[in-house]
Amino acid sequence: MYALDITPGMLKRLDEKGITPIWGVAEKIRESIEIANEHCGINAPREFDVVLSTLAFHHFLNPEEVLKSMKSVLTENGRVIIIDVLKHEHEEFKETLKDTHLGFSLEDIKEIGSKIFKN
16 A cells, blocks of 8 residues: 655654655655655556545645646556545635645546546
């Protein structure tokens, strides 16, 4: 199992759990994997059956670019699974938790996703 993150603390936790950590950014998943393979000897696959985003989507500046990046590493019948915060009104989270977006409604995700994915 492989996981991509940009924070050293999370990468360390992944490694402790037996998950191969890859330092990188969500907007450039393919490039991050290529760099890790070339310079860190990780040997991660270039394509995946599933790409999972857990409680990260509301932090991304450009969710559409992240979805394009996810699609770039999917097998032909691969799936993206997003687990995240539903849309809410807690503006203070932008400051206290560094959230970029106040969650997403299912309609928001469907609209963004339909620009990138057929299904």
